[in-house]
Amino acid sequence: xxxxxxxxxxxxxxxxxxxxxxxxxxxxxxxxxxxxxxxxxxxxxxxxxxxxxxxxxxxxxxxxxxxxxxxxxxxx
Amino acid sequence: xxxxxxxxxxxxxxxxxxxxxxxxxxxxxxxxxxxxxxxxxxxxxxxxxxxxxxxxxxxxxxxxxxxxxxxxxxxxxxxxxxxxxxxxxxxxxxxxxxxxxxxxxxxxxxxxxxxxxxxxxxxxxxxxxxxxxxxxxxxxxxxxxxxxxxxxxxxxxxxxxxxxxxxxxxxxxxxxxxxxxxxxxxxxxxxxxxxxxxxxxxxxxxxxxxxxxxxxxxxxxxxxxxxxxxxxxxxxxxxxxxxxxxxxxxxxxxxxxxxxxxxxxxxxxxxxxxxxxxxxxxxxxxxxxxxxxxxxxxxxxxxxxxxxxxxxxxxxxxxxxxxxxxxxxxxxxxxxxxxxxxxxxxxxxxxxxxxxxxxxxxxxxxxxxxxxxxxxxxxxxxxxxxxxxxxxxxxxxxxxxxxxxxxxxxxxxxxxxxxxxxxxxxxxxxxxxxxxxxxxxxxxxxxxxxxxxxxxxxxxxxxxxxxxxxxxxxxxxxxxxxxxxxxxxxxxxxxxxxxxxxxxxxxxxxxxxxxxxxxxxxxxxxxxxxxxxxxxxxxxxxxxxxxxxxxxxxxxxxxxxxxxxxxxxxxxxxxxxxxxxxxxxxxxxxxxxxxxxxxxxxxxxxxxxxxxxxxxxxxxxxxxxxxxxxxxxxxxxxxxxxxxxxxxxxxxxxxxxxxxxxxxxxxxxxxxxxxxxxxxxxxxxxxxxxxxxxxxxxxxxxxxxxxxxxxxxxxxxxxxxxxxxxxxxxxxxxxxxxxxxxxxxxxxxxxxxxxxxxxxxxxxxxxxxxxxxxxxxxxxxxxxxxxxxxxxxxxxxxxxxxxxxxxxxxxxxxxxxxxxxxxxxxxxxxxxxxxxxxxxxxxxxxxxxxxxxxxxxxxxxxxxxxxxxxxxxxxxxxxxxxxxxxxxxxxxxxxxxxxxxxxxxxxxxxxxxxxxxxxxxx
Numbered sequence: 001x002x003x004x005x006x007x008x009x010x011x012x013x014x015x016x017x018x019x020x021x022x023x024x025x026x027x028x029x030x031x032x033x034x035x036x037x038x039x040x041x042x043x044x045x046x047x048x049x050x051x052x053x054x055x056x057x058x059x060x061x062x063x064x065x066x067x068x069x070x071x072x073x074x075x076x
Numbered sequence: 077x078x079x080x081x082x083x084x085x086x087x088x089x090x091x092x093x094x095x096x097x098x099x100x101x102x103x104x105x106x107x108x109x110x111x112x113x114x115x116x117x118x119x120x121x122x123x124x125x126x127x128x129x130x131x132x133x134x135x136x137x138x139x140x141x142x143x144x145x146x147x148x149x150x151x152x153x154x155x156x157x158x159x160x161x162x163x164x165x166x167x168x169x170x171x172x173x174x175x176x177x178x179x180x181x182x183x184x185x186x187x188x189x190x191x192x193x194x195x196x197x198x199x200x201x202x203x204x205x206x207x208x209x210x211x212x213x214x215x216x217x218x219x220x221x222x223x224x225x226x227x228x229x230x231x232x233x234x235x236x237x238x239x240x241x242x243x244x245x246x247x248x249x250x251x252x253x254x255x256x257x258x259x260x261x262x263x264x265x266x267x268x269x270x271x272x273x274x275x276x277x278x279x280x281x282x283x284x285x286x287x288x289x290x291x292x293x294x295x296x297x298x299x300x301x302x303x304x305x306x307x308x309x310x311x312x313x314x315x316x317x318x319x320x321x322x323x324x325x326x327x328x329x330x331x332x333x334x335x336x337x338x339x340x341x342x343x344x345x346x347x348x349x350x351x352x353x354x355x356x357x358x359x360x361x362x363x364x365x366x367x368x369x370x371x372x373x374x375x376x377x378x379x380x381x382x383x384x385x386x387x388x389x390x391x392x393x394x395x396x397x398x399x400x401x402x403x404x405x406x407x408x409x410x411x412x413x414x415x416x417x418x419x420x421x422x423x424x425x426x427x428x429x430x431x432x433x434x435x436x437x438x439x440x441x442x443x444x445x446x447x448x449x450x451x452x453x454x455x456x457x458x459x460x461x462x463x464x465x466x467x468x469x470x471x472x473x474x475x476x477x478x479x480x481x482x483x484x485x486x487x488x489x490x491x492x493x494x495x496x497x498x499x500x501x502x503x504x505x506x507x508x509x510x511x512x513x514x515x516x517x518x519x520x521x522x523x524x525x526x527x528x529x530x531x532x533x534x535x536x537x538x539x540x541x542x543x544x545x546x547x548x549x550x551x552x553x554x555x556x557x558x559x560x561x562x563x564x565x566x567x568x569x570x571x572x573x574x575x576x577x578x579x580x581x582x583x584x585x586x587x588x589x590x591x592x593x594x595x596x597x598x599x600x601x602x603x604x605x606x607x608x609x610x611x612x613x614x615x616x617x618x619x620x621x622x623x624x625x626x627x628x629x630x631x632x633x634x635x636x637x638x639x640x641x642x643x644x645x646x647x648x649x650x651x652x653x654x655x656x657x658x659x660x661x662x663x664x665x666x667x668x669x670x671x672x673x674x675x676x677x678x679x680x681x682x683x684x685x686x687x688x689x690x691x692x693x694x695x696x697x698x699x700x701x702x703x704x705x706x707x708x709x710x711x712x713x714x715x716x717x718x719x720x721x722x723x724x725x726x727x728x729x730x731x732x733x734x735x736x737x738x739x740x741x742x743x744x745x746x747x748x749x750x751x752x753x754x755x756x757x758x759x760x761x762x763x764x765x766x767x768x769x770x771x772x773x774x775x776x777x778x779x780x781x782x783x784x785x786x787x788x789x790x791x792x793x794x795x796x797x798x799x800x801x802x803x804x805x806x807x808x809x810x811x812x813x814x815x816x817x818x819x820x821x822x823x824x825x826x827x828x829x830x831x832x833x834x835x836x837x838x839x840x841x842x843x844x845x846x847x848x849x850x851x852x853x854x855x856x857x858x859x860x861x862x863x864x865x866x867x868x869x870x871x872x873x874x875x876x877x878x879x880x881x882x883x884x885x886x887x888x889x890x891x892x893x894x895x896x897x898x899x900x901x902x903x904x905x906x907x908x909x910x911x912x913x914x915x916x917x918x919x920x921x922x923x924x925x926x927x928x929x930x931x932x933x934x935x936x937x938x939x940x941x942x943x944x945x946x947x948x949x950x951x952x953x954x955x956x957x958x959x960x961x962x963x964x965x966x967x968x969x970x971x972x973x974x975x976x977x978x979x980x981x982x983x984x985x986x987x988x989x990x991x992x993x994x995x996x997x998x
Contacts, residue, residue: 027600031624039611042420044626047599048630050407054592057403061395061585072172072219
């Protein structure tokens with residue numbers, strides 16, 4: 001169960017972080033096209049990395065608890 | 077009316093007595109009841125026209141105890157293990173779990189059935205079976221509905237015990253309150269561990285575990301599995317080891333700080349010099365590659381601990397303070413390195429090596445100061461541990477032999493010379509000396525000791541050489557017990573800490589969410605909306621153009637850095653540690669944080685009379701001569717009482733000796749039970765006794781009745797003395813007040829308490845004593861077994877009651893009261909039952925202990941206020957909340973945020989340490 005929990009948690013965290021990062025990317029690209037003088041693509045890519053790291057930290061703290069609960073729930 | 081004795085199975089303690097007493101008294105028609113757990117019975121007086129024995133038995137059975145019918149064997153009560161449950165009543169995680177509990181006190185198969193039934197009734201229990209032969213309960217339960225602590229409560233409430241082992245492990249590698257919370261979570265999720273309490277300041281984990289389910293080595297693995305170290309405490313050497321570990325930590329952080337400081341100065345000069353165009357900074361310092369090398373050294377050496385800690389935590393799915401620091405400093409370092417080696421455009425020419433280096437420097441400084449101050453908070457325990465003597469000189473075959481103190485056995489004869497420490501507890505068999513007991517009792521005046529006197533280990537022999545017989549050695553000595561009590565108190569959490577624990581437990585996650593939201597806000601909204609580039613160009617603060625990413629990143633980093641879960645997590649335990657330590661230094665032992673909170677709400681203090689307010693032994697108070705002089709009357713009385721073993725007689729004899737009166741033996745002695753004594757001396761008949769005795773001998777006592785009544789109104793026992801059938805005088809004896817009782821009561825009155833006295837004495841005597849000390853309320857003619865009921869009555873009036881007592885008979889009342897305070901000279905049972913123990917035999921310490929509780933709780937509140945205030949104000953400021961409202965716009969520098977963060981936990985510690993300076997006397 002421990003192994004399952006670990007794998008599911010990593011997968012869920014990765015998925016969440018990628019979704020948040022993509023959301024950032026989409027919104028940021030709109031900014032780049034709307035205000036190219038201030039928003040450069042390097043801001044977008046650097047921002048994506050930072051957002052991904054923070055999202056991973058947050059989601060890796062949340063998902064294991066949720067998944068553990070689900071795995072332990074008895075299936076009567 | 078009818079009296080009956082009902083035998084009961086399963087009563088184990090005074091709590092059981094109280095449960096049975098309450099159940100019996102709740103039956104209409106029962107006029108009186110007294111339960112005795114030692115005898116396993118309850119005595120009941122009831123009105124047969126209203127109720128019958130069967131109804132009373134049913135009431136007892138409804139509490140879970142079993143009534144033994146005549147002829148049935150009575151179980152032998154086995155003392156249950158004392159367990160305190162810290163686990164929450166309800167589980168969190170959910171899912172079916174299995175656990176087994178070792179039970180003590182079962183005597184037959186029906187005991188097993190009772191327990192099984194009780195366990196089965198608990199909501200969330202799927203299956204419970206109790207095996208009588210193995211003395212074991214196996215329980216399958218839904219952890220979302222119930223926690224193992226509930227099973228143990230159910231078992232103990234039935235009067236059985238749960239065999240559990242308690243262990244305290246030293247924990248290494250904790251850096252903040254989140255670490256403690258991580259370890260606690262990991263332990264509580266481990267099968268076989270019922271409760272776990274991890275103290276960050278003490279660096280200890282205390283847990284109750286089932287040795288049949290989990291071994292100590294496995295517990296250590298659990299702790300090591302989440303990235304910390306665990307080792308067993310080994311008694312005496314702990315003090316030295318802790319000291320060494322603390323010194324090593326101080327040294328490590330000092331070196332880290334020196335390196336960080338030495339490098340942060342040139343990095344800051346170079347980075348800021350280039351960005352702000354400082355001409356006095358040599359060009360070499362402004363070189364990006366040199367700055368990169370210097371910053372890398374900072375990250376690799378002083379900063380490595382944060383990254384290692386983060387890695388250890390993340391590996392086990394745990395987050396702590398290190399993660400916040402690593403994310404903040406790592407982001408500043410990586411973006412600067414990228415700007416150094418990659419061409420990211422004009423806006424990315426700016427580097428933040430100074431931010432990374434200063435962050436690490438300030439945080440390491442904080443850790444260094446914290447290590448320094450943390451040592452001071454546990455000083456009390458270290459001092460206590462350091463008091464113990466290392467060696468003892470014992471008499472073996474008539475010769476003195478020096479041996480390590482651990483090798484002293486009970487009954488060994490120990491020799492102690494002037495200036496030496498008493499190695500263990502014992503009783504003096506030879507010699508006369510004065511012993512300084514201040515280190516244990518706080519009493520500054522040396523106490524005289526002669527043959528028969530008790531001596532306490534770790535106290536200092538001052539004047540003479542003594543030989544004493546060891547009575548308590550090793551872990552049983554008073555010092556060891558005190559250390560254990562204080563350590564237990566320091567690891568036990570106060571209810572107020574729950575809030576802090578919840579906050580600290582989710583703090584890191586919440587801060588990362590805030591940092592992410594802050595980043596999003598400034599990147600997408602704030603940067604454009606507040607026209608950041610223009611504002612900064614006008615301010616002329618930025619030599620190079622900024623970018624939305626860098627701007628948002630710096631603010632986000634500041635949020636991560638300024639947040640300080642340490643201050644929140646430290647606020648309560650550190651105050652309890654210093655408070656209980658200060659108490660121990662003053663001879664006041666407070667058993668945990670919960671007591672501190674309860675002590676705040678008290679409004680009534682109830683004193684037991686005998687032995688608490690009074691000395692507990694009668695003394696001669698008055699001699700009134702009717703014929704001859706006072707000394708002649710006293711001499712006659714003393715001669716008469718010399719052969720008597722009655723306490724009143726002993727008091728008269730002692731009174732005479734104290735006045736220097738020679739008391740020869742009487743020629744004939746006749747005890748007249750219930751009336752007095754008749755002796756012959758020097759051809760004269762001497763009588764001492766009651767009015768009745770004198771009347772029997774044909775004497776007229778009417779002229780003396782007024783004086784006798786007067787003395788009796790003062791709570792004294794008055795006796796008439798007659799010589800050759802003529803009244804010669806009156807002698808009065810009374811249990812005298814302790815020197816400080818009146819002052820203690822006065823002090824409590826001044827503090828706003830209502831003070832009551834509880835005693836078995838008659839109303840007149842009790843009132844007399846109460847009047848002398850100034851007590852407002854007297855609960856007289858209370859039988860020992862009814863003391864708890866009287867406390868309950870006061871509580872029913874809405875009063876919050878503290879009971880102060882010393883005897884075995886006070887134990888139920890001490891348990892019943894909101895805060896039980898035992899006088900240290902009292903019995904072990906009283907000390908066990910109480911929540912505060914006053915080591916000195918001084919009732920003035922009651923006020924002191926309450927003052928200490930108030931002081932400690934106020935420190936906890938101050939600390940929590942500052943910790944929450946700091947974070948709730950600091951985080952929004954770091955997130956740039958002042959930016960739109962200030963001109964020029966205000967943004968917090970990340971380095972300043974790091975300094976503030978370091979200062980916050982140091983401030984909490986320093987504020988708590990101020991307690992040490994406050995005197996507990998008025």
